[in-house]
Amino acid sequence: MKRGRFISLEGGEGVGKSTQLPALAAALRERGREVVRTREPGGSRGGEAIRELLLTGTDDRWSSRAEALLFAAARTDHVDRVIRPAVLAGRWVLSDRFIDSSLAYQGVAAGLGIAAVRAINAFGIGELFPDRTLVLLQPEGTERARARDEGASDRIGGRPADYHRAVDRAFREIAAAEPERVRLVDASGTPEQVTARLLVAIEDLL
Ligand SMILES: Nc1ncnc2c1ncn2[C@@H]1O[C@H](COP(=O)(O)OP(=O)(O)O)[C@@H](O)[C@H]1O
Ligand SMILES: [Mg+2]
Known part of the structure; x- marks a missing residue:
């Protein structure tokens, strides 16, 4: 297959x-593709359980390194149980966030370093890098x-503006470093x- x-x-x-995810999925289905929509953190039963640990509670609930490992653990389950089987079965998998969010948020904004975060994720996801990563850019x-x-942002969304500015810069740097896989898209x-x-x-x- x-x-x-x-x-x-x-x-x-x-x-x-x-x-955009459902709209892109619909456009691909119109072109005859079988599409699986998914998200991170989460996307599998175990991944969604870890999502709850990551997105609720106070900002300091996890140390930065533990947070990065939890994201990597959730992603590994997501890849093993959902993404890899679907791709091997010929489907198109569209994921709302994946490894580049970890590189930008934990690697750059939280200061762990892109190389360290890439390494812990490489163990989990193996060969399954996205064929294409679309980074939406929207100043608003x-x-x-x-x-x-309305004031009820999650544990990570609620971090200070400086943190989120670093995330935006990081996505641009990641795209510049891997231009074949990662594309910036005006949103x-x-x-x-x-x-x-x-x-x-x-x-x-x-
Ligand atoms: N092109 C657009 N123009 C205006 N508002 C938009 C547009 N795309 C999304 N929104 C709105 O902006 C908000 C954030 O969009 P969302 O898709 O939830 O962002 P993300 O998933 O990237 O955090 C939502 O309230 C959504 O309805
Ligand atoms: Mg969203």
Whole structure:
């Protein structure tokens, strides 16, 4: 059977990942692809249990390194139980966040270093890097996330503005370092305009 594809959607809080994922899935289904929609942290039963540990409680609930390992553990279960089987069965897997969020949030913003975070994730995900990673860029993301969450942001979304600015810078650096896999996509304009840009950025994989 022909291998499917694995696409991740990335970017900071409020840039439109969760809005775009179903739209991109629908566009791919129209093109005859079988699509699996998933998210991180979570995406599998074990991954969702770890998500709860990661996104609730006070900011200092976990040390930075423990937090990074929990993300990596959740991701490993997600890859083993959901992503790898689906890709091997010929499906297109679309994930709302994946390893690049760990590189940006834990590696850069929390200061653990991209190399260290990549190493702990490499053990878990093996060969299963995304075929394409779409990083949404939207300067108004922070305001949109604030309006959406109405003061009830999760454990990580609620971190200070400096942390989130570092995340944004990190995504740009990651894209510059891996231009074949990681593409920056302008997420301004209507949702339909953004979906059209995302499709252009995966055209060569179709
Ligand atoms: N293109 C867009 N124009 C205006 N508002 C948008 C657009 N895309 C998403 N939104 C809104 O912005 C907020 C954040 O979008 P969301 O998809 O939840 O972001 P993320 O999943 O990246 O955090 C939501 O309230 C969503 O409805
Ligand atoms: Mg979201």
